[in-house]
Amino acid sequence: MSSPGTTLPKNSPGRDTADTLARTIPAPAARRARPRLRALDGLRLIAALMVAAYHYGGRDGEITEAWGSSPRLQFPTAHNWFAYGCLGVQIFFVISGFVICMSGWGRPLRSFFASRVSRLFPSYWAAIILVTAVFALPVVTYEAVAPSDALVNLTMLQQPLGVDRVLGVCWTLWAELRFYALFALFVVLPGANRARVILFCAVWTLAAAVAEGANEPLLDLVLMPEYAPFFIGGIGIYLVHRDRRDLTAWGIVGVSWLIGQHYAVSRLWHAPNPDFFSYRTSFGIIAVVTAGFAAVLLIAIGALHRVDWQWLTVAGALTYPFYLVHEHLGWVTVAALHRGLGLPSYATFALTIGAMLTLAWLLNRFVEERLTPLIRTGLLARK
Numbered sequence: 063m064s065s066p067g068t069t070l071p072k073n074s075p076g077r078d079t080a081d082t083l084a085r086t087i088p089a090p091a092a093r094r095a096r097p098r099l100r101a102l103d104g105l106r107l108i109a110a111l112m113v114a115a116y117h118y119g120g121r122d123g124e125i126t127e128a129w130g131s132s133p134r135l136q137f138p139t140a141h142n143w144f145a146y147g148c149l150g151v152q153i154f155f156v157i158s159g160f161v162i163c164m165s166g167w168g169r170p171l172r173s174f175f176a177s178r179v180s181r182l183f184p185s186y187w188a189a190i191i192l193v194t195a196v197f198a199l200p201v202v203t204y205e206a207v208a209p210s211d212a213l214v215n216l217t218m219l220q221q222p223l224g225v226d227r228v229l230g231v232c233w234t235l236w237a238e239l240r241f242y243a244l245f246a247l248f249v250v251l252p253g254a255n256r257a258r259v260i261l262f263c264a265v266w267t268l269a270a271a272v273a274e275g276a277n278e279p280l281l282d283l284v285l286m287p288e289y290a291p292f293f294i295g296g297i298g299i300y301l302v303h304r305d306r307r308d309l310t311a312w313g314i315v316g317v318s319w320l321i322g323q324h325y326a327v328s329r330l331w332h333a334p335n336p337d338f339f340s341y342r343t344s345f346g347i348i349a350v351v352t353a354g355f356a357a358v359l360l361i362a363i364g365a366l367h368r369v370d371w372q373w374l375t376v377a378g379a380l381t382y383p384f385y386l387v388h389e390h391l392g393w394v395t396v397a398a399l400h401r402g403l404g405l406p407s408y409a410t411f412a413l414t415i416g417a418m419l420t421l422a423w424l425l426n427r428f429v430e431e432r433l434t435p436l437i438r439t440g441l442l443a444r445k
Contacts, residue, residue: 101361101369103378106157109150109354110385111415113231116147117389118396118411124204128396129407136407145342146350151234152292152326153354158238159296160303160358162245167254173442174250178242180438181382182218182235188429189386190215190228202394222283230389240286241293256308259301263294263314267321288329291322295355303362315359323351376423383430384422392418 118125119133119141126132134141166174190212197206207215207226214220215228221236248262270290273281286293298314305311331344360366392414400410 098375099361100371100374100378101366102157102160102358103374103381104369105153105357105361106381107377107384109153109157110381110388112147112150112153113385114147114388114392114415114418115144116150117230118144118392118414120144120147124393125396127203128393128400130401137411142341146346148330149326149347149350149354152289152322152351153357154234155237155241155289155292156296156299156354156358158241159293159298160300160362161296162242162293163249163254163259163297163300164303166245166250169250169254171246171251174246176438176441179441180434182238184429184433184437185383185386185425186218186235187216188425189383192387193228193390196391196394203397204390204393228390229386231385237286237289240284241289244284256301256304259297260310260314263297263318266290267294267314267317271321288325291318291325294318295322296358299355299358299362302359306363315355319352319355322355323348326351379426379430380419380422382422383425384418387421387425388415388418391421 119137120143122132129136133144137144165177169177194206194212196202197204206212207228211220211226212228214223214225215232218232218235218239220227221233227233244266245262248265249258252258266285267290269281270285270287273285274287295315295318298311298318301308301311302315327344327347330347331342361369395414395417396410399405399413400407405413
């Protein structure tokens, strides 16, 4: 998933230092501010809520223990719709391709690295500590990971190292990290321009197809054939954002959509089977993927310019911390509200979403707004 940059309040700690530094670092790192695409912030939150709906009501697993029975019994009608919520991840990846290309364009590698580290890690560290602490409470029935594994989780490299994960959603962050590394190495380091970005998209698309055909684990690990089309599609949409008449950019978007919907269907569709309760249809999966691409594209070409409400900036700021904490802490909240207090399923669902959004606001206000500028400034301060 991509993480949006946080706009610092005027009174945020580290703001003065960061502003001073931005005026002194060499061009092109000090760039003109772009108008914020608030509709993209809103789409981020929609994608996060889709994933939350999937985790709370669209599948079995640990959430079944929280509810006391399968979500298909808790949500007899809605559970089939909730099952499509997992595709919020693919929408995140499209947004990530757009945002990372936008943020990396004209930015030196050091600045790009500082922006990603300072944006990703503060809430991530807080979420790791918080979930580990909550799961260690005697009243919580879910098992916490071993202390050594929890420490490794702080690096965000637990998945390739084969360590138990504290956060179930962190597999998407591992995909994001690999995308950042590829983009930094082949686009940001030599300097982003249209020709280089197009070459990157073309080579990655072809290389990912070769990796799929070769069935070579190392190539799969590096090139991510299953997720590459969504990142590449987002990059193509950013090129369209820069120039609507760029037919090559439109071609990148089209090819990425064609390949992306294939992977989404092949991974997420299954025929009706008693072992599953989420009877997704291939048409439904294609429709959601298409809607995700279309939404980002409409934002990119300015068709949704009227969706410019100030509160959407807040929604965008809450998305990342909400995404991090909602699954595991949601299990605990659902159990407390539904089984502990006896609240109805839909009331529990709504209150759990509200509780996780509130926690996300606290993390943004007291963790991100304080640590993000300090980390970014520290990473940029030394030459």
